[in-house]
Amino acid sequence: LVGVVANQRLAQKFGDLVLQDASRAFREDVVAYIGQYGSWQAAIAQESFRAFVTRTRGLDGRSPGVPGTPPPPRMDRSASGPPAGAMPPPGRQRPPFRFLLVDPAGVALTKSSPYEVGDAVAQEDRRKSLPIVVKGETVAYMVPRGEVIYSDMDRGYIAAVRDALLFGCIAAALLAIGLGLFLGTRLSSSLRTLSNVIEQTQKGALGLHAAVRSNDEVGALARAFNQMSSELAHSHEKLRASHAQIEAQAAAMHELSVRDSLTHLHNRRHFDEQAGELCAKSRRSERPLAVMIGDIDHFKQINDRFSHAVGDAVLRQVGEVLRQNTRATDLVARYGGEEFVIAFADTSLDQAAMLCDKLRTAIAAHAWHEVHPDLRVTISIGVAALRRDDKLDKVLGLADDLLYLAKASGRNQVRAEVLDAAALTDETPVAEEAGNARL
Ligand SMILES: Nc1nc2c(ncn2[C@@H]2O[C@H](COP(=O)(O)OP(=O)(O)OP(=O)(O)O)[C@@H](O)[C@H]2O)c(=O)[nH]1
Structure with missing residues (x-):
C-alpha cells in the first residue's frame, strides 16, 4: 500500500515539475514576444508566435504551446543541460505541454481545441489559467492543455525510482515480517515461561520465579509476578509457622485439659x-x-x-x-x-x-x-x-x-x-x- 501511494505521489510530483518547466518556458516566450511588439495583436500582425519562437529559440518551428503543434518527446535534462525550467539548447527539447493563450477578457488568442481564436473561453478552463505579466500588467493568461508526456529519460528516471521504491517496500516488508516473527517468538516464549510458573504456583508450588529478563511489558509482568511469588512464599511460611505454633498451643492446652495438675x-x-x-x-x-x-x-x-x-x-x-x-x-x-x-x-x-x-x-x-x-x-x-x-x-x-x-x-x-x-x-x-x- 505504501508502495502504491508513493508511486502515485512520485508520478504526480514529476508531472507538476514538467508542467512548471514548460509553463516557465512558454511564459518567457510570450513575455518576450509581447515585449518586443507592444501587444499580442501588434505582435501577431508582425510575426507569428511560432516564427518568433523559432527565431529566438532556434527551435524547428514547433514551439512549446504553439497551437496545433503535437507535443514532441522531451529530451534529457541532466546536470550538464540548462537549469530546470529554462529552455534547452536548440533542437534538444520540446516542452510536452501545449498552452491556450487567453486575453484578460477571457477571449482565446490562440487556437486550441475546442477553441478558435476569438472564442470566449469557458470559465471552467480559465480556472486553471496562469497570468502572464509584462511591465507589471497582466497581458494574458495561459491555460495548460493536454496531458504530461514524459521523455525516455523521464520514463527511465521514474522506472528507476519505482524500482528503488519497490525494492524498498519489499525489503521493508521482509524486515517487518522477520522482525514480527522474531519478536512474536520471543514474546510467546516469555509468555509460555511465565504461564508455566503461574500454573505451578496455582498447583501449590510456592516461591517460584519466572526467568524472563526482557525490559518489555512481559518482563515487567514477570518481575511483578516474581515479587508477588516471593511475598506469597514469605506469607505462607509465616502462616505455616503461626499455624504450627497454634497447633502446638492447642495440643498443650488439650494436654492440660486431660491432665491432673x-x-x-x-x-x-x-x-x-x-x-x-x-x-x-x-x-x-x-x-x-x-x-x-x-x-x-x-x-x-x-x-x-x-x-x-x-x-x-x-x-x-x-x-x-x-x-x-x-x-x-x-x-x-x-x-x-x-x-x-x-x-x-x-x-x-x-x-x-x-x-x-x-x-x-x-x-x-x-x-x-x-x-x-x-x-x-x-x-x-x-x-x-x-x-x-x-x-x-x-x-x-x-x-x-x-x-x-x-x-x-x-x-x-x-x-x-x-x-x-x-x-x-x-x-x-x-x-x-x-x-x-x-x-
Ligand atoms: N494433700 C492432699 N490431700 C488431699 C488431696 N485430695 C484429697 N485429699 C485428702 O485426702 C483425704 C482422704 O481422706 P479419707 O477419704 O478420709 O480417707 P483416708 O484418710 O485415706 O482413709 P482410708 O481411705 O479409709 O484409708 C482427705 O483428708 C482429703 O482432704 C490432695 O490433692 N492433696
Missing part, C-alpha cells in the same frame, strides 16, 4: 472418655479388659500428721510409681483426692490382680523416708474385669466395692472380683463377701 496423670474426665472407648472396643473384639481403683490408706492421717505438702508429695510419688510400673497401653489416671484408677487393656482379671499386687508392693516399698523419716504409705486396691454387656460404670462400681472390701479387710491389699457382680448389692456389706474374693 498435681500428678500429671490423666484426669477423671479423660479416663471416663478413654476407658469408655476401651470398654466398647473390648466388647467388639471380645478381648479382656480389667479396671482397678486404688486408694491410699489413711491419707487423711498423712496430711494431718506430716502436712498437706507431704500429702501432695505422696500423691505425686504414688502417681509416679503407678506410671513406672504400667505399660503405655494402660490408662492410668488420678480419679480424685487420693484415689487412682487404671484400665488394663487386653488383660484378664488374674493378670490384672497380679499387676495390682505388684503396684501395691512397689508403693509400700517406695523410699518414703526420703519424704519424711516416719512416713509409711500403703494402698488398697479393688480390681474388676469387664464382662459381656457390662458398661464402664458397672465395672468401676464393682472395683470400688472390692476396694471397700480391701479397706474393710485391713488395707494394703488387692481384692479382685471372682463372683457375679449381682452378688454385691448395696444392701450386702462388702466385708461379708470377703471370703468370695481372692488376693
Whole structure:
C-alpha cells in the first residue's frame, strides 16, 4: 500500500515539475514576444508566435504551446543541460505541454481545441489559467492543455525510482515480517515461561520465579509476578509457622485439659472418655479388659500428721510409681483426692490382680523416708474385669466395692472380683463377701 501511494505521489510530483518547466518556458516566450511588439495583436500582425519562437529559440518551428503543434518527446535534462525550467539548447527539447493563450477578457488568442481564436473561453478552463505579466500588467493568461508526456529519460528516471521504491517496500516488508516473527517468538516464549510458573504456583508450588529478563511489558509482568511469588512464599511460611505454633498451643492446652495438675496423670474426665472407648472396643473384639481403683490408706492421717505438702508429695510419688510400673497401653489416671484408677487393656482379671499386687508392693516399698523419716504409705486396691454387656460404670462400681472390701479387710491389699457382680448389692456389706474374693 505504501508502495502504491508513493508511486502515485512520485508520478504526480514529476508531472507538476514538467508542467512548471514548460509553463516557465512558454511564459518567457510570450513575455518576450509581447515585449518586443507592444501587444499580442501588434505582435501577431508582425510575426507569428511560432516564427518568433523559432527565431529566438532556434527551435524547428514547433514551439512549446504553439497551437496545433503535437507535443514532441522531451529530451534529457541532466546536470550538464540548462537549469530546470529554462529552455534547452536548440533542437534538444520540446516542452510536452501545449498552452491556450487567453486575453484578460477571457477571449482565446490562440487556437486550441475546442477553441478558435476569438472564442470566449469557458470559465471552467480559465480556472486553471496562469497570468502572464509584462511591465507589471497582466497581458494574458495561459491555460495548460493536454496531458504530461514524459521523455525516455523521464520514463527511465521514474522506472528507476519505482524500482528503488519497490525494492524498498519489499525489503521493508521482509524486515517487518522477520522482525514480527522474531519478536512474536520471543514474546510467546516469555509468555509460555511465565504461564508455566503461574500454573505451578496455582498447583501449590510456592516461591517460584519466572526467568524472563526482557525490559518489555512481559518482563515487567514477570518481575511483578516474581515479587508477588516471593511475598506469597514469605506469607505462607509465616502462616505455616503461626499455624504450627497454634497447633502446638492447642495440643498443650488439650494436654492440660486431660491432665491432673498435681500428678500429671490423666484426669477423671479423660479416663471416663478413654476407658469408655476401651470398654466398647473390648466388647467388639471380645478381648479382656480389667479396671482397678486404688486408694491410699489413711491419707487423711498423712496430711494431718506430716502436712498437706507431704500429702501432695505422696500423691505425686504414688502417681509416679503407678506410671513406672504400667505399660503405655494402660490408662492410668488420678480419679480424685487420693484415689487412682487404671484400665488394663487386653488383660484378664488374674493378670490384672497380679499387676495390682505388684503396684501395691512397689508403693509400700517406695523410699518414703526420703519424704519424711516416719512416713509409711500403703494402698488398697479393688480390681474388676469387664464382662459381656457390662458398661464402664458397672465395672468401676464393682472395683470400688472390692476396694471397700480391701479397706474393710485391713488395707494394703488387692481384692479382685471372682463372683457375679449381682452378688454385691448395696444392701450386702462388702466385708461379708470377703471370703468370695481372692488376693
Ligand atoms: N494433700 C492432699 N490431700 C488431699 C488431696 N485430695 C484429697 N485429699 C485428702 O485426702 C483425704 C482422704 O481422706 P479419707 O477419704 O478420709 O480417707 P483416708 O484418710 O485415706 O482413709 P482410708 O481411705 O479409709 O484409708 C482427705 O483428708 C482429703 O482432704 C490432695 O490433692 N492433696
